[in-house]
Amino acid sequence: DIQLTQSPSFLSASVGDRVTITCRASQGISSYLAWYQQKPGRAPKLLIYAASTLQSGVPSRFSGSGSGTEFTLTISSLQPEDSATYYCQQLNSYPITFGQGTRLEIK
Amino acid sequence: QLQLQESGPGLVKPSETLSLTCSVTGGSITTGSHYWGWIRQPPGKGLEWIASIHYSGSTFYSPSLKSRVTISVDTSKNQFSLKVSSVTAADTAVYYCARTVYSSLDPWGQGTLVTVSS
Numbered sequence: 001d002i003q004l005t006q007s008p009s010f011l012s013a014s015v016g017d018r019v020t021i022t023c024r025a026s027q028g029i030s031s032y033l034a035w036y037q038q039k040p041g042r043a044p045k046l047l048i049y050a051a052s053t054l055q056s057g058v059p060s061r062f063s064g065s066g067s068g069t070e071f072t073l074t075i076s077s078l079q080p081e082d083s084a085t086y087y088c089q090q091l092n093s094y095p096i097t098f099g100q101g102t103r104l105e106i107k
Numbered sequence: 108q109l110q111l112q113e114s115g116p117g118l119v120k121p122s123e124t125l126s127l128t129c130s131v132t133g134g135s136i137t138t139g140s141h142y143w144g145w146i147r148q149p150p151g152k153g154l155e156w157i158a159s160i161h162y163s164g165s166t167f168y169s170p171s172l173k174s175r176v177t178i179s180v181d182t183s184k185n186q187f188s189l190k191v192s193s194v195t196a197a198d199t200a201v202y203y204c205a206r207t208v209y210s211s212l213d214p215w216g217q218g219t220l221v222t223v224s225s
Contacts, residue, residue: 097156
């Protein structure tokens, strides 16, 4: 199985800050990586697919980059509604795996 | 607009079989090369993929759950289903269904909480 390791596990930042979350894969996964946002009591919401493609309707302050084994999710200017847990996910090969999650708190 | 909706019992006894169905509306489950899958999330924990199926019957299973899980599809009803046998408290989770597209999962159902308890 391909393991995904996210860092940090917890992040506290202020409105307007630029924040970056990293996802590292245990082996190369090309660009087969997605990012999700999950708010309490809600299903995960797709933000980014194919490592860097913004899902329709997602604000442009979200961006993704990387390929191979190292990927990043960046929020360019943090907004209050961005408080959530963020997960990366790979489907270079089955089984589908997820990172452990990064909880983002707004100060 | 494609929508997915999970349904099934919210309470299952230990050692019994958990059965869930995902109903797909706003589109056909037989369209394209999409796989349709199940993911679960124990309370307060992260996401765990369980299984995926193509309308042709091709399946993939999580190695850690494979011995207890069966995924199936009913194209006539535009639904797919999950069975998990011999459940324990560790199977208590919110269960989501989702479509696989561009190696990602979208959309997701709203999720259904299944509690394993006597």
